[in-house]
Amino acid sequence: xxxxxxxxxxxxxxxxxxxxxxxxxxxxxxxxxxxxxxxxxxxxxxxxxxxxxxxxxxxxxxxxxxxxxxxxxxxxxxxxxxxxxxxxxxxxxxxxxxxxxxxxxxxxxxxxxxxxxxxxxxxxxxxxxxxxxxxxxxxxxxxxxxxxxxxxxxxxxxxxxxxxxxxxxxxxxxxxxxxxxxxxxxxxxxxxxxxxxxxxxxxxxxxxxxxxxxxxxxxxxxxxxxxxxxxxxxxxxxxxxxxxxxxxxxxxxxxxxxxxxxxxxxxxxxxxxxxxxxxxxxxxxxxxxxxxxxxxxxxxxxxxxxxxxxxxxxxxxxxxxxxxxxxxxxxxxxxxxxxxxxxxxxxxxxxxxxxxxxxxxxxxxxxxxxxxxxxxxxxxxxxxxxxxxxxxxxxxxxxx
Amino acid sequence: xxxxxxxxxxxxxxxxxxxxxxxxxxxxxxxxxxxxxxxxxxxxxxxxxxxxxxxxxxxxxxxxxxxxxxxxxxxxxxxxxxxxxxxxxxxxxxxxxxxxxxxxxxxxxxxxxxxxxxxxxxxxxxxxxxxxxxxxxxxxxxxxxxxxxxxxxxxxxxxxxxxxxxxxxxxxxxxxxxxxxxxxxxxxxxxxxxxxxxxxxxxxxxxxxxxxxxxxx
Numbered sequence: 001x002x003x004x005x006x007x008x009x010x011x012x013x014x015x016x017x018x019x020x021x022x023x024x025x026x027x028x029x030x031x032x033x034x035x036x037x038x039x040x041x042x043x044x045x046x047x048x049x050x051x052x053x054x055x056x057x058x059x060x061x062x063x064x065x066x067x068x069x070x071x072x073x074x075x076x077x078x079x080x081x082x083x084x085x086x087x088x089x090x091x092x093x094x095x096x097x098x099x100x101x102x103x104x105x106x107x108x109x110x111x112x113x114x115x116x117x118x119x120x121x122x123x124x125x126x127x128x129x130x131x132x133x134x135x136x137x138x139x140x141x142x143x144x145x146x147x148x149x150x151x152x153x154x155x156x157x158x159x160x161x162x163x164x165x166x167x168x169x170x171x172x173x174x175x176x177x178x179x180x181x182x183x184x185x186x187x188x189x190x191x192x193x194x195x196x197x198x199x200x201x202x203x204x205x206x207x208x209x210x211x212x213x214x215x216x217x218x219x220x221x222x223x224x225x226x227x228x229x230x231x232x233x234x235x236x237x238x239x240x241x242x243x244x245x246x247x248x249x250x251x252x253x254x255x256x257x258x259x260x261x262x263x264x265x266x267x268x269x270x271x272x273x274x275x276x277x278x279x280x281x282x283x284x285x286x287x288x289x290x291x292x293x294x295x296x297x298x299x300x301x302x303x304x305x306x307x308x309x310x311x312x313x314x315x316x317x318x319x320x321x322x323x324x325x326x327x328x329x330x331x332x333x334x335x336x337x338x339x340x341x342x343x344x345x346x347x348x349x350x351x352x353x354x355x356x357x358x359x360x361x362x363x364x365x366x367x368x369x370x371x372x373x374x375x376x377x378x379x380x381x382x383x384x385x386x387x388x389x390x391x392x393x394x395x396x397x398x399x400x
Numbered sequence: 401x402x403x404x405x406x407x408x409x410x411x412x413x414x415x416x417x418x419x420x421x422x423x424x425x426x427x428x429x430x431x432x433x434x435x436x437x438x439x440x441x442x443x444x445x446x447x448x449x450x451x452x453x454x455x456x457x458x459x460x461x462x463x464x465x466x467x468x469x470x471x472x473x474x475x476x477x478x479x480x481x482x483x484x485x486x487x488x489x490x491x492x493x494x495x496x497x498x499x500x501x502x503x504x505x506x507x508x509x510x511x512x513x514x515x516x517x518x519x520x521x522x523x524x525x526x527x528x529x530x531x532x533x534x535x536x537x538x539x540x541x542x543x544x545x546x547x548x549x550x551x552x553x554x555x556x557x558x559x560x561x562x563x564x565x566x567x568x569x570x571x572x573x574x575x576x577x578x579x580x581x582x583x584x585x586x587x588x589x590x591x592x593x594x595x596x597x598x599x600x601x602x603x604x605x606x607x608x609x610x611x612x613x614x615x616x617x
Binding site: 300 | 433441471475477487491498502505508511544560
């Protein structure tokens with residue numbers, strides 16, 4: 001009989017204690033895997049959305065709110081900025097490109113974003129179907145939006161006011177779907193994109209009482225914020241200061257704000273991680289106790305194997321094999337449980353709409369889990385194995 | 401074959417145990433007896449190469465045991481010694497057939513199911529191959545344990561108190577089984593016991609003439 005198969009048999013010869021140990025170890029591993037998955041997915045999502053955006057310019061307020069709103073489309077805007085200010089930004093010598101973002105309406109919780117087609121270029125978005133907009137009131141849907149809302153090319157809809165569901169429905173101004181993006185794993189997946197002019201049109205149609213009023217409104221057109229790309233990295237030194245001191249707007253650097261955010265989250269993650277390690281440690285102790293008892297209970301068996309001519313190394317291999325099985329089974333269960341938990345939490349918090357945490361993911365860091373698991377199990381088995389090495393054969397065989 | 405001369409063993413802080421010289425040819429029957437504490441266990445442990453002889457010489461099945469060390473001891477024991485423990489010690493987690501397979505595993509040999517079934521057949525317990533030890537009667541369990549001891553065709557069979565806690569009829573059957581099994585394979589049989597019934601059982605058997613009595617004091 002092969003040692004590996006034999007250690008499997010021995011592991012399950014005490015089904016209850018084996019099951020409890022597997023559960024204990026899986027639980028510890030699941031918590032660590034869960035933390036690992038969430039932080040890996042969050043930072044991957046952040047990284048993708050941040051790529052190439054050097055500054056976000058918007059109304060004065062919290063810089064982090066501006067970033068969360070402008071780049072990740074998860075917070076509310078700080079206010080609006082005049083269209084003229086955006087035009088001035090474009091002319092600034094340190095600025096390479098400017099993407100305007102206008103917010104204000106939504107369709108069943110998905111933001112309708114007025115912007116330029118540069119926004120699509122920026123994230124290298126490709127169309128799965130249809131074409132880009134070439135006139136106001138035409139929209140291109142992010143892949144998640146199209147999937148969740150079941151919208152197709154040619155369909156029309158009216159947006160509602162505000163960024164969450166349940167606002168006033170702009171019933172007179174209908175958007176027409178002209179294109180659907182392929183999934184890119186970026187913020188675009190969950191947006192409804194249209195021309196900046198659409199947002200103006202909807203609100204001017206809604207608020208203007210007559211032609212004169214409309215003209216007045218047109219003169220004060222605004223956007224919500226602008227995503228800025230610098231011409232040179234040196235701009236990071238002077239550009240934000242220039243905006244913050246000599247205009248009525250503020251400039252926020254995404255890299256700075258996100259590292260601030262992550263360091264704030266980091267404390268929480270560290271606490272959770274400490275808990276997970278305590279859990280894992282107690283699981284390791286559980287495995288240790290189980291194997292220690294297994295060796296004690298099985299001292300006679302071990303003595304017989306020695307009597308039958310098994311060298312101590314083969315006995316130790318048997319016990320370590322048992323620990324390895326425990327580690328392997330637990331890491332498989334632990335990882336599956338963590339993936340399930342991530343999925344569940346993503347669904348419960350509706351984070352899958354924001355795509356920050358979506359479905360099962362397999363980041364390469366996950367490879368540490370089986371290593372950790374087997375490490376804990378084998379570590380716990382080391383001392384009992386030593387005991388097996390020292391078993392006094394004949395004494396045991398004759399003991400009553 | 402077991403030969404010993406001037407064999408002794410001393411545990412720290414105790415008077416050394418001295419063993420009578422022995423000259424037993426291959427296939428002999430040796431009755432090892434004496435009161436408890438006389439060194440039966442030590443003698444068995446030395447013959448099974450579980451511990452090295454203290455002083456003197458001990459030669460078992462052509463191997464000078466004073467020379468053997470470490471893993472060579474284990475390999476030699478696997479090839480040469482079949483052991484029938486008093487408590488049988490069948491592994492409760494494994495079926496009868498797997499218990500026998502353990503002997504092959506312990507010796508580092510590939511599993512040979514045919515050989516296991518033949519051995520069980522020879523001991524009349526082939527139909528119990530799929531049972532667990534707890535499903536066996538005392539006599540059946542002893543047959544299975546003996547099957548495990550002789551599976552690898554050892555040159556020496558060591559039986560430790562094979563009749564303890566058996567009634568007269570069962571003790572008779574047990575001794576007959578041991579004698580027959582050893583004779584069939586030509587193995588040297590050592591029975592370690594303080595049970596006086598065994599001596600009388602042997603004296604009434606066909607092996608009475610070639611029985612060597614090793615009396616320890």
